[in-house]
Amino acid sequence: MIEVSDLWKIYNTNGSNVEALRGINLKVDQGQTLAIEGVSGSGKSTLLHLMGTLDHPSKGDIKYDGENVLNKSDTELAKFRNNKIGFVFQFHYLLAEFDALENVMMPALINGINKNQAQELALKVLDNVGLSDRVTHRPGELSGGEQQRVAIARSIVLKPRVIFADEPTGNLDRKTGSSIIDLFVKLSQEYKVSIIVVTHNSYVSSCFDKKINLLDGKIVYEN
Ligand SMILES: Nc1ncnc2c1ncn2[C@@H]1O[C@H](COP(=O)(O)OP(=O)(O)O)[C@@H](O)[C@H]1O
Numbered sequence: 402m403i404e405v406s407d408l409w410k411i412y413n414t415n416g417s418n419v420e421a422l423r424g425i426n427l428k429v430d431q432g433q434t435l436a437i438e439g440v441s442g443s444g445k446s447t448l449l450h451l452m453g454t455l456d457h458p459s460k461g462d463i464k465y466d467g468e469n470v471l472n473k474s475d476t477e478l479a480k481f482r483n484n485k486i487g488f489v490f491q492f493h494y495l496l497a498e499f500d501a502l503e504n505v506m507m508p509a510l511i512n513g514i515n516k517n518q519a520q521e522l523a524l525k526v527l528d529n530v531g532l533s534d535r536v537t538h539r540p541g542e543l544s545g546g547e548q549q550r551v552a553i554a555r556s557i558v559l560k561p562r563v564i565f566a567d568e569p570t571g572n573l574d575r576k577t578g579s580s581i582i583d584l585f586v587k588l589s590q591e592y593k594v595s596i597i598v599v600t601h602n603s604y605v606s607s608c609f610d611k612k613i614n615l616l617d618g619k620i621v622y623e624n
């Protein structure tokens with residue numbers, strides 16, 4: 402479904418170049434789970450941002466279902482992201498003054514779905530992530546793992562084709578992190594959504610379909 406070829410990203414800061422990605426080739430199938438590992442600074446977040454169409458590469462192609470997304474205008478890309486892509490970050494970025502249900506409803510409401518239907522969609526995904534008894538809790542009344550589950554529910558409420566998660570387990574203890582990994586596997590199967598996760602949780606190796614290791618902007622290991 403997603404095909405990345407010869408992807409380069411060169412940042413220029415104060416006249417000096419940083420080659421953050423140096424010729425990445427990668428394929429991700431529909432419903433596949435992919436873990437991205439690598440030391441800090443190896444290019445993981447850059448790769449995630451480029452694949453998620455949040456930033457432009459210096460060179461190379463990113464295709465979704467054979468279509469080069471780099472040919473889209475900014476407006477088309479924004480629409481494409483809204484409909485096809487979900488994002489989860491290390492810090493969940495939930496809105497503190499809204500409860501879990503309202504946070505998960507938000508993308509649906511922004512997308513023009515009416516309130517009743519948005520609520521119905523949100524309740525279903527909250528149930529899917531195991532939080533049906535926490536819907537009226539605000540983020541401050543939830544544990545770290547529960548907050549991340551709300552963020553995952555929010556990322557999937559519009560049924561995207563792919564979810565990108567940048568160190569979603571980075572703030573969690575190992576066991577809670579592993580349960581988040583389990584949740585991603587379950588969602589990939591239930592929703593046929595591809596899941597691409599940057600994580601240091603060693604448990605991913607045993608349950609994700611595929612793993613790559615980055616070093617200095619290159620894939621140095623792939624299974
Ligand atoms: N916006 C930016 N401007 C300049 N350099 C950047 C920028 N973002 C990342 N880099 C550099 O690119 C390299 C890869 O960064 P990043 O993708 O964030 O790595 P990781 O997520 O694996 O820690 C690092 O050397 C980092 O300093």
Ligand SMILES: [Mg+2]
Pocket residue numbers: 445446447
């Ligand atoms: Mg990073």
